[in-house]
Amino acid sequence: MKWREIAFVVLVVASLVGLNATARTPITIWAMGEEGLNLEQITPRFEEENPDIKVRVVQIPWDLAYDKIITAVAGGTAPDLCQVGTTWMAAFASMGALVPLDEFIARSQVVSPANFFPGSWSTAVVGGTVYGVPWYVDVRVLYYRTDLLQAIGVEHPPTTWEELYQVGLKLAEQGEYGLGLSPHWQEFLPFVWQAGGHVLDQTLTRPRVTDPEFIEALEFFVSLFQSGIAPIGEEIDLFEAFRTGFYPMFFSGPWMVKLISQRLPEIEGKWFVATMPKKVTRASFVGGSDWAIFASTPHREECWRFIEFMSRPDVQVDWYRILRALPAVTQAWQDPLLAEDPLMQVFATQLEDTVAPPATPAWEEIAQALTTRVEEAIRGVHTPTEAAQLLDQDIRKILARL
Amino acid sequence: MRARARVGVLFVSPALTLFCLFLVGPILGALILSFTNFNVYAIGNWLRASFVGISNYRELLFEDPLFWVSLRNTFYCVSITVPATIAFSLLAALLLNSKRLRGKAFFRLLYFLPVVTNTAAMAVVWRWLFNYRFGLVNGLLSLLGIKGPNWLGDPAWAIPAIAAMVIWRGIGFNMLIFLAGLQGIPNYLYEAAAIDGANTWAMFRYITLPLLRPTTLLVTVMTLIGHIQLFEEPFIMTGGGPLNATLSVAMYIYRLGFRFFRLGYASSLAYVLFLIIFVVTLIRMKIGRSTFDYAGS
Numbered sequence: 001m002k003w004r005e006i007a008f009v010v011l012v013v014a015s016l017v018g019l020n021a022t023a024r025t026p027i028t029i030w031a032m033g034e035e036g037l038n039l040e041q042i043t044p045r046f047e048e049e050n051p052d053i054k055v056r057v058v059q060i061p062w063d064l065a066y067d068k069i070i071t072a073v074a075g076g077t078a079p080d081l082c083q084v085g086t087t088w089m090a091a092f093a094s095m096g097a098l099v100p101l102d103e104f105i106a107r108s109q110v111v112s113p114a115n116f117f118p119g120s121w122s123t124a125v126v127g128g129t130v131y132g133v134p135w136y137v138d139v140r141v142l143y144y145r146t147d148l149l150q151a152i153g154v155e156h157p158p159t160t161w162e163e164l165y166q167v168g169l170k171l172a173e174q175g176e177y178g179l180g181l182s183p184h185w186q187e188f189l190p191f192v193w194q195a196g197g198h199v200l201d202q203t204l205t206r207p208r209v210t211d212p213e214f215i216e217a218l219e220f221f222v223s224l225f226q227s228g229i230a231p232i233g234e235e236i237d238l239f240e241a242f243r244t245g246f247y248p249m250f251f252s253g254p255w256m257v258k259l260i261s262q263r264l265p266e267i268e269g270k271w272f273v274a275t276m277p278k279k280v281t282r283a284s285f286v287g288g289s290d291w292a293i294f295a296s297t298p299h300r301e302e303c304w305r306f307i308e309f310m311s312r313p314d315v316q317v318d319w320y321r322i323l324r325a326l327p328a329v330t331q332a333w334q335d336p337l338l339a340e341d342p343l344m345q346v347f348a349t350q351l352e353d354t355v356a357p358p359a360t361p362a363w364e365e366i367a368q369a370l371t372t373r374v375e376e377a378i379r380g381v382h383t384p385t386e387a388a389q390l391l392d393q394d395i396r397k398i399l400a401r402l
Numbered sequence: 403m404r405a406r407a408r409v410g411v412l413f414v415s416p417a418l419t420l421f422c423l424f425l426v427g428p429i430l431g432a433l434i435l436s437f438t439n440f441n442v443y444a445i446g447n448w449l450r451a452s453f454v455g456i457s458n459y460r461e462l463l464f465e466d467p468l469f470w471v472s473l474r475n476t477f478y479c480v481s482i483t484v485p486a487t488i489a490f491s492l493l494a495a496l497l498l499n500s501k502r503l504r505g506k507a508f509f510r511l512l513y514f515l516p517v518v519t520n521t522a523a524m525a526v527v528w529r530w531l532f533n534y535r536f537g538l539v540n541g542l543l544s545l546l547g548i549k550g551p552n553w554l555g556d557p558a559w560a561i562p563a564i565a566a567m568v569i570w571r572g573i574g575f576n577m578l579i580f581l582a583g584l585q586g587i588p589n590y591l592y593e594a595a596a597i598d599g600a601n602t603w604a605m606f607r608y609i610t611l612p613l614l615r616p617t618t619l620l621v622t623v624m625t626l627i628g629h630i631q632l633f634e635e636p637f638i639m640t641g642g643g644p645l646n647a648t649l650s651v652a653m654y655i656y657r658l659g660f661r662f663f664r665l666g667y668a669s670s671l672a673y674v675l676f677l678i679i680f681v682v683t684l685i686r687m688k689i690g691r692s693t694f695d696y697a698g699s
Contacts (some may be wrong), residue, residue: 067660074445091663096446233555233644234534295446361442365662375645401441401664 024054025302028079030069033062035083035136035289038322046309053302073097073294080297081306083289084132086123087357092292093126094361099293099300100129110308119286119354120328126359132290133307134328136319138253139350140190140285142277143260147270148175148248157274161194161220164277168229171248180238180247181230183375185357185367186285187251190276191217193283193355199366200358200395207395209388217279218377218384225378232378239263242271251276253287254347258324273343275350286354288328326351362398369394436669445663458670469671471646472654473678475561479650480629482565487572487625488618494573495580496610514574521571525638528567529554532639554640557647564635564648572629576621583617584610619690623683630679651675 024047031039036059043055058079060068066088072078073095084092092098105111113121116134124132144157149167152174158164168178181187192199197213200206208214224230241247243264260271276282291310293303309315316327317335326347327333338344357363369391377387437453444451462469494513498506516524531538532553540550553563591609600608611618633652636642642649642657649657651671659668 070445070660070663091442094442096443233552235529235555236535362662368657368661372646379645381645401439 024052025299026054026056027081027297027299027302027306028056028058029306030058030060030065030079030082032060032065032083032085032289034323035325036060041322042310042315042318045315046306049309050302050305053305055306069097073296076296078294078296080294080299081303082292082294083135084292085289086120086134086287087363089123089132089290089292090126090359090363091361093129093131093359097295098131099295099297100131101133101293101304102130104300104304104307105130105133108304108308111311115311115330116328117286117330117351117354119351119356120288123286123288123356123359124290124292132292133311135289135291135310136316136323136325137286137288137328137351138255138326139287139347139354140186140251140253140276141346141350142249142251142274143242143256143271144249144274145242145245145267145271148245157272158277159274159282160277161191161279165220165224165227165229168224168249169227172227172229175248176246177231178229178248179224180236180241180250181224183225183371183378185370185374186287188217188221188370188374189357190251190283190285190355191221191279194276194279194281195220196280198358199370200360204358204360205399207392207399209391209395213280215384215388218374218388221374222377222384226380243267254324254326257343273346275346275353281353282350283353283355284350286351286356288326360399360402362402365398366395369398432669432672435666436673438666440664440666440669442663444665451666454666458667459674462667462670462674468646468649468654472649472651475643475646475648476630476632476650476652479561479565479568479632480626482562483568483572483629484622484625486565486569487576487629488621490569491573491576491621492580492614492618494577495584496606498577499581499584510578513577516571517574521634522638524571525567525635528635529639532563555644557644560640560643560648564632564639567635567639568629568632572625576625579621579624580614580617583614586617587613615690619687622690623686626682626686627679630675630682 029039030036036057039057039059043057047053047055065085069078069082069084069088069092073092078097084098089098105113111133113130117137119139120134120137124130124134142157148171149155149157152167152170154167154170158167164179171178189199192214195213195217197211197217198208199214201208225232236246238247238250238252239260242250242260243266257273261268276284291307293300293307297303310319311329313327313329313331313335316329316332317337319325320327320332320335320338326344327338333339333344333348338348357367360366373382373387373391373394376382376390377384382390436458437455438451439454439458440448440451497503498509498513503509530536532540534540534550534552534555537550537553539553543550551559553559587610591613592605595605595609631652632650633656636648636650636653637656640648642653652675655668655671655675658664658671
């Protein structure tokens with residue numbers, strides 16, 4: 001009797017040990033929106049190359065993601081690895097939620113700042129420390145209806161502020177509006193950067209919104225609305241507006257390329273993209289998502305290996321093939337798929353001149369104040385100079401609290 | 403007696419525990435938070451927050467113009483929605499109580515549907531209804547020869563637009579309460595009045611209204627408490643509105659707490675809102691104190 005029990009125990013222990021030996025380290029990844037829905041097209045390849053790691057992808061809608069991540073961090077249920085929107089990096093890093101990656105980068109063959117677009121890399125650096133690695137970028141360009149521009153005798157898209165204004169005015173006279181613009185800070189800030197201005201100084205402790213460059217940008221932005229080129233307080237579906245010529249031009253990111261081709265086949269061949277108009281520079285807003293490792297994870301090495309995998313140029317090109325998101329790694333752009341696409345080449349050119357909003361944890365609050373004051377200037381509640389001065393006071397109050 | 407009480411407590415304890423855990427606990431937690439400067443740095447590590455006494459409250463009342471803006475917006479909206487909701491729901495209840503009406507169930511459903519439908523979904527639809535160029539509201543107005551305003555894009559019209567949706571949504575629930583109140587009025591009173599020669603308006607004024615006082619008090623208090631916490635409609639329809647014209651107090655709390663992470667400051671605003679609702683309710687109930695019963699039950 002006794003040897004049967006011993007045999008049973010030995011069998012159980014052996015099988016448990018055996019299971020453990022083949023058990024893979026699990027890492028949970030949170031990814032948003034379309035990226036989350038499609039990430040699992042790439043993860044099997046990673047698991048093949050790394051048989052000791054098992055990847056689990058959890059998809060979260062964009063509008064819930066911010067709150068969900070905060071809640072998870074506060075409640076201790078954060079994932080191992082997460083896709084983080086670039087404008088969120090500063091807030092999460094300040095919370096102490098993310099792992100500093102400088103050490104990992106120092107000994108890595110694949111990930112190094114030189115491999116990425118500078119504007120994109122800067123989104124992952126908070127207070128001098130690197131907290132993330134860019135995955136894909138989003139940069140804003142000018143979408144325009146080639147046929148409508150030709151109809152008013154304009155052969156090439158506007159390349160300077162002056163041209164933007166003149167073309168916009170002519171288009172507005174012929175149709176409804178010349179440019180589908182909104183007071184949102186993501187549409188306003190590129191003008192500030194193009195004029196050579198900034199919201200905060202280098203140390204991120206003082207506002208620079210009363211500098212002449214900022215006020216010049218604000219005055220120009222306001223003039224676009226008050227002259228009738230752009231709408232005040234109107235809300236139209238962007239696709240319908242572009243199709244009917246209601247908004248012959250608008251600024252947006254790379255995701256619109258695929259969406260316009262899918263939803264508006266009627267204007268196939270009648271639209272194209274152009275780089276931002278130039279003042280001192282033709283800087284554009286750069287966003288996208290970075291990969292970040294959460295401090296609470298016990299599997300930092302495994303998460304880093306996944307980041308390295310996603311940062312390889314060939315994987316970046318594969319990801320572009322799947323979702324048409326712009327690769328953050330510069331080498332990926334040499335692949336013919338991107339190098340020989342004239343539309344993508346516009347994005348590539350624009351990517352050389354980009355600025356990201358300042359990486360301060362108070363950015364949401366500053367952005368809100370920015371949008372409010374810009375709106376007030378547009379509606380004539382204040383002059384641009386007054387609005388800039390009020391904004392200066394707002395930002396000082398916000399920064400003083402940090 | 404003691405044994406029965408113990409059994410009673412035992413039966414109630416699961417619900418009571420949940421109540422304490424998920425309601426009382428966070429309420430007390432928020433009170434404590436309101437005396438701290440809990441901000442983004444403290445989310446990962448609570449020790450980074452510190453007690454600051456009543457400085458949150460002081461900043462709120464004396465140094466924050468947006469607080470007064472949100473208060474003004476909220477009360478502007480409430481001053482429209484509360485009387486209108488009560489009036490319309492009373493009207494709906496009177497109509498539905500009428501003996502001559504056929505298809506009561508259908509109308510009850512019609513009025514009650516907005517109450518049970520998801521507010522966010524309805525707000526999205528209403529946003530399109532109020533669209534300046536293509537919305538149905540302006541379309542119908544143009545049939546009457548009126549050029550409709552830019553409802554959600556004009557600071558002067560944004561609150562009335564939101565108020566319309568809030569009223570439409572609130573009618574059903576109050577209507578049911580009024581219906582219950584109406585059915586509690588004994589019929590012989592109306593018959594006696596009819597014999598004495600009273601017309602419909604007199605019956606309404608001297609029988610229905612006075613006897614509905616307890617119900618009206620309940621409906622007013624509930625509607626006040628609910629509407630002062632206005633959040634979902636402006637959140638979805640305007641996001642705080644053109645130039646903060648539709649920023650309600652509850653929306654400001656959400657923005658401060660969950661977008662700026664100033665949870666300490668947001669908690670103090672939440673308590674100020676609580677005090678305001680408390681005082682308003684107290685005033686309303688003091689006014690409604692004089693009730694007397696015609697039927698003498």
